[in-house]
Amino acid sequence: MSLFVNLTLNGITNGMIFAAVALGLVFIWRATHIVNFGQGSMAMFTTYLAVTLLDRHLNYWLAFVAALVAGLVLGAVIEQILIRPLRGKPALNPVIVTLGLFILLEGLAGSIFGVGSRSFPPAFSQAGLKVGHTTLAFSHFDVFILAAVVVLMLGTLALFRATSLGLRMRAAAFAPEVARLLGVRVGRILTLGWALAAVAGSLAGLLVAPTVSFSPSFMDLILVYAFTSAVVGGLDSPVGALVGGLVTGLALSYVGGYLGSSLEPLGALAILMVVLSARPEGIFSRPEPRRV
Amino acid sequence: MLDVEELSVAYGAVKALQGVSFQAQDGSVTAVLGANGAGKTTLLRTVSGLVKPQSGTVSYDGVKLTGLSVESIVRLGVSHVPEGRGVIEELTVDENLRLGTLWRFGHRERRPMLQEIYDLFPPLAERRNRMASTLSGGERQMLAIGRALSSKPTLLLLDEPSLGLAPLVTAQIMAMIRKLARETRLTVVLVEQNVRSALSIAEEAVVINLGRVVIADRADTVAADTQLRHHYLGF
Numbered sequence: 014m015s016l017f018v019n020l021t022l023n024g025i026t027n028g029m030i031f032a033a034v035a036l037g038l039v040f041i042w043r044a045t046h047i048v049n050f051g052q053g054s055m056a057m058f059t060t061y062l063a064v065t066l067l068d069r070h071l072n073y074w075l076a077f078v079a080a081l082v083a084g085l086v087l088g089a090v091i092e093q094i095l096i097r098p099l100r101g102k103p104a105l106n107p108v109i110v111t112l113g114l115f116i117l118l119e120g121l122a123g124s125i126f127g128v129g130s131r132s133f134p135p136a137f138s139q140a141g142l143k144v145g146h147t148t149l150a151f152s153h154f155d156v157f158i159l160a161a162v163v164v165l166m167l168g169t170l171a172l173f174r175a176t177s178l179g180l181r182m183r184a185a186a187f188a189p190e191v192a193r194l195l196g197v198r199v200g201r202i203l204t205l206g207w208a209l210a211a212v213a214g215s216l217a218g219l220l221v222a223p224t225v226s227f228s229p230s231f232m233d234l235i236l237v238y239a240f241t242s243a244v245v246g247g248l249d250s251p252v253g254a255l256v257g258g259l260v261t262g263l264a265l266s267y268v269g270g271y272l273g274s275s276l277e278p279l280g281a282l283a284i285l286m287v288v289l290s291a292r293p294e295g296i297f298s299r300p301e302p303r304r305v
Numbered sequence: 306m307l308d309v310e311e312l313s314v315a316y317g318a319v320k321a322l323q324g325v326s327f328q329a330q331d332g333s334v335t336a337v338l339g340a341n342g343a344g345k346t347t348l349l350r351t352v353s354g355l356v357k358p359q360s361g362t363v364s365y366d367g368v369k370l371t372g373l374s375v376e377s378i379v380r381l382g383v384s385h386v387p388e389g390r391g392v393i394e395e396l397t398v399d400e401n402l403r404l405g406t407l408w409r410f411g412h413r414e415r416r417p418m419l420q421e422i423y424d425l426f427p428p429l430a431e432r433r434n435r436m437a438s439t440l441s442g443g444e445r446q447m448l449a450i451g452r453a454l455s456s457k458p459t460l461l462l463l464d465e466p467s468l469g470l471a472p473l474v475t476a477q478i479m480a481m482i483r484k485l486a487r488e489t490r491l492t493v494v495l496v497e498q499n500v501r502s503a504l505s506i507a508e509e510a511v512v513i514n515l516g517r518v519v520i521a522d523r524a525d526t527v528a529a530d531t532q533l534r535h536h537y538l539g540f
Contacts, residue, residue: 180400184396187394190355191391193355193376193379194379194384194391196376196409196456197408198376199376
């Protein structure tokens, strides 16, 4: 029983991290209809920036915020320099560019920061919380992870539902040409979509780094699981990213706990195959009507 | 005044418009008529900046529009209701309308402006919180026109508002366009397949065939020219 509880808690924590990265993928998919394979390495890069600042004894939270701001800038710059010139070109071109970005950033990080793994300090204690006599596999830091991602999700929801910027973003995603005819500066909205996606990714990077062996490839597997989450939820649905993240996180935690951790990647593959064959557009995405 | 001069547009090797010139006076309705593929939609898309011309110019109130971005042209008071209406189905009626006001009005002025549109189209007011995908064809057309008006434009470009509508609904929409032009000095350029109803509300008519202007004259003159009607307008 305690194994089940621990696996569930672990699954929820991991799921929230997948959800944050998946949210970034959803932002970019909604804005530009591109699957951003560079999402993980962008987050890796800003997390390295944070740890570099921490090495220079900067305040933890200042380094944390600096990494998020760096993500914002990095996302905007990448959209402007690498993605914008490819608008109107075949859809595969920018996707290949994001793959190139993935290789470039990991190589760059390896040569600047070194390829070896090191540690990243957690914001809060990682010792398991005690309930009565049992120690849960759930720490103060895990509570922080949950809270941070919930804040990210609520912020996203408020942005989309309650602000006119969010209305512009939705219009630009659903009908870019009509949005332009209504005066929405769609180009800026796309840049903003990439910037916000990179912030979500950076946050995930900062949350993951203390829990894994921190090296330039530390986000690779996370990106695969986040991609699974985004596909499960539907690539254009922020709510789907959250639910997809939790489903993937829990499923992988159970697979790892009961069947062996080496089977986790296979579990992700199984989830992808089941979802893609049963409901290819994802759980929360609306199937696109086909014009006849 | 809208002034289109010697406008030529090509999609690759296909010439969509060749040396098109005409003017639309302030507060008037100008009907742009012609068969399918004559270049009517291309003409509107070029005026609003969605299509870049090969040569020629479009000016509005003395400002050259050619070369400006779509978003900048909108800010000069040009509102374009595209072919197929462009209602965003994933948004509610109210969100669709609000979208039109965003660049134009501050937070406080938006609500009164939306109320004006709801007063103009009462069926929209009843459905303001419904998804736009649930609207009927006529309601969608009201939403598309209402949204275009919500930024208080001075030039309205309408691409086939009657498409797919029942004759009675078409008549109502046309009457509404006529009224708006008369009462608010709105300049309307109306692209239509439905020649009779377009000519019934227009002062001026431009007939386009294979990308060239056949005639640009008073609407009643065009309507009275039996040969021209038979030849280019099919009635």
